[in-house]
Amino acid sequence: MDRHTIEPRPGWQATVEAQGLIYPLTRYPDDSLRPYWDESAYYAFSLPEVEALEEVVEELHRMCLAAAAHIVEHERFGDLGITDPRVADRVAESWRRRDELPSLYGRFDLRYDGTGPAKLLEYNADTPTSLVEAASPQWFWMEERFPGADQWNSLHERLVDAWKRQAALLPPGAPVHFAHSAGDELGEDLMTVAYLRETAEQAGLDARAISVENIGWDRISGRFVDEGYGFIRACFKLYPWEWLVTDAFGPHVLDTLDNGGGTGSTLWIEPAWKMLLSNKALLAVLWELFPGHPNLLPAYLDGPRELARTTGYVAKPLLGREGAGVTVHPAGAPEEPRDEPCCYQALDPLPVFDSNHVVLGAWVVEGEAAGLGIRESAGLVTDGYARFLPHVIL
Template sequence: MRRQASTPRDGWEKTIEAQGLAYHRSAHPVHLTRPYWDESVHYTFTMEEVLDLEGQVEELHGMCLEAVAHVVESGRHRDFAIPEWAVPEVTESWRRGDPHVYGRFDLRYDGTGPAKLLEYNADTPTSLVESSLIQWFWLKDAYPGDDQWNCLHERLVDRWRELPLQSGPAHFAWTNMDETGEEVMTLGYLQETAQQAGLTTVAVAMEDIGWDSRTLRFVDMEQRVIRTLCKLYPWEWAVADPFGPQAVAQQVSMTWVEPLWKMLLSNKALLAVLWEMYPGHPNLLPAYLDGPRDLPAHIEKPLLGREGASMRIVSPEGIQRTEGDYGAEGYVYQEFRALPDFDGWRPVLGAWVVGDEAAGLGIRETSGLITDDSSSFVPHRIVP
């Protein structure tokens, strides 16, 4: 794993916007001089490294599924701050095997040892457009003879074909709260992969989904019954909404992407459960729910936090924290191990899983210790 300088393409801004990264300006804090998409640098990997990482990612995914089974069978939902009234449906969603599509592991990796799991974005993962499309087109323009860890597009199309969906169009729902356009473009891309799989699709705003009290079904603005719903609206938000009970009760009559049981994978309490089940595993960092115990340095992560908000690092060097409104749901205490330093920048590897297979890689860099909305996305390639 190496970080290398590269020459940006002429007119790269218009190029990536035409390819779907329309939000690269709006989703990035305006005061930053470094752009969100930065092709002036990139990372290189050997094929041996990539194959090894693929194996580690698939092992981690399998361990996470075992952790869900453990939580369901042992009734540990309270550790995940799931409302008691929703627990039976979460349990049944898992036991039915409600189908899932994709997720993203965030990993610490420096090229010299096993990757370390930081968290699993398994319900509403983003940076999909840049991981699947934008960096692939960059590779074809800048290094046409090289390869990339990236079969996301093909795997997504194949996954839609595998799903046992009901008749009728599949709905892809964004929320009007999305001011940057990232959610709209991500769902638009997912919708495109579903169309390439042969599905009929409809785009809809979450706010335009209605409840038909006669048929007891969700409907769109054309009064069509929604039988498949792909969303980037987190389940913890959905269960807190006025129509949350109806959404939870619709698990049998609808296909949800992602399914309700993913509440257990997208919650950082998962990190502590994994450490309990697999203590000392080379891909895990020690993590606990009842406090930092004897960790010499630790990071406090809110169970439902996003974009690095509401975190606190406690180490012999002092305390660092990020602003945010998360934490009322509780925290997990994970060993703090600083991200590796490459020329003053610290990368996080976003390793994608589609179905149950590793499918690609996206990298975000930060100059600080916590990856947040100020971090930039940089491409990668595989070298001989």
């Protein structure tokens, strides 16, 4: 794993925008615009390196499924902040019927520097983003800049194949609605959902776009409907489950949740059992079940324990996104009590390449390793100001 600087392509911004990345720039607090898509450098991997990482990712996914099974079997929903018995029951039912429910993808965030074992930082298993840039623009960048090279990137083909294989799990004859939030000002959610809708259409599905805000509730029929009052029988949503079940329509979601084989109900993709994996408490359960595993960092829910004086720790809100609420505590620093439930994970600072902190985003589709996206940040926490860099296998 090496970082190399390179001259960006002339007109790169227009190029990646035409490929679906309509948010190539990030606005900073000083009102300046700087590249989010950053092709002034790239990362190079060897094939054995990538093959080893693929094995790690698939093993981590299997371990996460084992942790989910443990949470359901031992009814540890409270550790995840799921305190509503109805929500817990629906999640447990969804887990037990998971073979009947469509589930596409997820993204592991890994600490890796090319020398030691990759370490799991978190699993984005419900609403992962950075998919468009990982699947499309970086592939076309490689073809233009490094013809004949390769890339850890089979995302598009695997997503299309996943829709084909899972079509039998969808309500027969019903279109699949693809929902994003209209409150997304950057366009990232919009384009992520549009891209996934395109993969579904290429698989032969009837796919229709809708915003979450335009999903209606028909009180007479007791169903969710689209703008034309058509019954929403199946819906992919880039909208977190923890928001969905607590919104004003949350009770209707629970009442009509299709957990496999139901009629007159709505099938949501990703399924409700993904709430078990998209929660930072998963990290602590993993460490409890697989203590000392080379690809895990020690993590706890009841406080930092020995981490406060040994490695230091990172406090992560159970449902935080893009680094929101994450705090870093070096070893020996005074502990700072948190008012919200957190996961306390050992501090293993991100590796630094040319003064940039680097995190790997490794994708899985149907549980199989499918691609890589790399983000760089100025600080230890990968936040909304991180930049996306392409990679190649040389």
